Amino acid sequence: MTVHNSTGLGIMVAGQPASAPLRDFRAVARLLVGHFAANTPCGSLPGEQLHGDVTEFTVKCISIAVQMLDERRAPAESDLAELRAKASQWAREGVPLESVLSVYHEGIQIGWNLVSKRAGEGDAAQLIEAARMFVLLSEKVSIAASKSYVEELQAVASEHHTAAHTLVTSLLSGHNAVSMARQSGIELADSYLVLALSVPPHPDENDPNIQKTVAARRKLRRVQAELATVCGRTPLSLLSTEGGTVLIPGVHDDEWVEALVHRIGTAAEVPVTATAEQAATADIPTAADQVHELLSLAHQLHRPSGLYRMDDLVLEYQLTRPGPGRRHLTQILEPLDSSPELLETLEIHISHDLNRQRSARQLHLHTNTVDYRLKRIAQLTGFDPTRPSGIRHLQAALVARRLESSRGAA
Template identity: 30%
Template sequence: MPLSDAARALALRCEPRVNELARHMARDSFEQLPGYAELPDDVKDLEIAATARHGVRLFLRRASEPHPGPGGLRLFRERAAQRAEEGMPLHLLLRTHALGVYVLWQALREASEPGEEGALIELVDLLLQSHHSLLGTVAETYMDERSALEAEQRERRRSLVRGFLDGALEPGNALLEELGLDGPALVLAVVLEPADGPDAGPGGPDGGSPVTVRRRMRRVQTVLDHTFGTELLFLFDADAGRAVVPGDCAPPDDLAPRLSRACGAEVRIAAVAVATPEAVPEASRTATEILRIARVCGLPPAVHGLDDVLLEFHLSRPGPSSRRIAALLDPVAARPELLRTLRTHLAQQQDRRLTAALLGLHPNTVDNRLARLAELTGLDLASPRGTALAIAALLLHDTGHEHGAHGSG
């Protein structure tokens, strides 16, 4: 509804005070707000004062024009984005706008005369209508800019972590020194275990969803940050992650169950300590390989170190004989139940009853499967040499299978 002539006349009466009101807001009224006094003088005198002046003029123009056009908020959007980039708290920004409305209301009240109460109410009504729209625009723009800035920071951080872990970032980089990574460190590799076997989704019965997996990995990071008392450089892709902990430290023994409780899924973690930043890339590769070997060997989810899989790690290293050892299992490549039985049997120190219980089989069925595997492959699990060959063949077979799967993707 258009304003009355009396309301427009009252608004026009305030126009000569626009510059004065803007200076009063920027230099007097806003000073009472916590944190405002710390802002640079040029920001107060130039940018904030100019924004206040624009706001007062915009309101008076809308009050005096019968059919004011839309627009006028572009400067507020620009300033909100600028304040977000500079790090001004959102509550301080919104309070300046709210206090500016109060100062303008005081000016209208001072300019009014007896008998103009109705006109004053009309202007206050317009002021409040305009204010909620302005606050919404400012808050939305600020949050959008902060989200964009935080996304850029996360991506820069991810690039830093990836470069450091993969060896593409020079150890003497100033950012690493700033983060305390110019000395000893602990390299961690983390993976969410599949719910039911190697083909199941990671992280529990509903863990196949990428959103669910990301949420769980963020919970993993939260627990790691709390455990080590700092925000770690943590990089995760899908259900696996890597992190670097600054300083000479070791993971607590109960870290894996704590991570599992936090994210609602079984978590396996490997840890490798290094003395210098130059050793981080190799330690990262070693930690990732420890996880793979621990999983292949059927070790329960826990905090794994190299000593836990020392023999298996050595046996799984590629060499001139690797292809021939891996080929020992080719005759049973199409028999996943035999491979699963072998893997479980070796992981349980060749205890046929425990193997049968874990697989839900009768012990005689385990014996029959192992006998069939020995018949097809020639591996004698009753001898130490045959057992060592079986372990090496299984590790190298799985390594070749993984590489082949990645290469075909």
């Protein structure tokens, strides 16, 4: 950029161009860089970066300020191109935005001090005009740099997301995971928590005044943000607005996983259902199939939201395998088909851990009536729901019937 010195047009201070104290670019740059090193977050940058990139950037800012003071105009977009490029570079290198903006604002402040300290009593009008130029410079530079920095961060995040998406796909399929991890720069762990997640619709998704897709995407972003907060950038996930699969490196105990599921539900603002299994990296495909099968099973059985592991659904899981045993179990309850109130009583009695008083309250019946119905169930099925041996068969029969019913509906 060419620096002009049109005294007829430019701002004058103390009988000289206001830009005069800034014209020795290198001297002013050394002053600014020394100030940055001692007084701003830039002091933590490596020396070669501070005296290389920062100095070059500072010289460019000074040259823009000189042109603005000499020509009384805002910088053109082309004048800001180098500053935008530098901000993008620093974003990719991980230089904090605070450091970037400190360079801009501190440099502009020192430049203003160099110009204004020469002013005399008769320079008020010109000084006001110079101040306007510095304010305009701060605005233009801050917007250009922040926009470029954020755009670069978004690009980096997009690259990481694509790499993570590719890697999790490889892990779930069991193909080329090591090679893909090397290409993506993501380190593989020896073990992962494999989490299958089901996220129901948020109330906003059913609000006619809100676009359903917008509400669903907001919910998904909140879940993704919570995962990033809890696990850092390490969780690998394939998530839609309805749920999906999450791979979290390392070994985690039940308490930690339960807390994670609770936090995900809080972020989604809906009660979520999750199933989890710890697996070695090579066993992820098998574990993923298993946790998603458990998740489907929890839905088929109308289980409440929360976290489930194989221990919680092992009987039900085994009963999903068709065979003569399951067919026999479904037949146990056939004598109750003509008495739906008995089936309802049995289900509620089991859900309340065989507590007659709680069952009676939910059914709005006297406990004697509940006792009568339980006796009728025993008479019709041959299995007594008040005895451990009988309740095991009846509970398994209920599960088998639900599974048969859901399979028939499908």
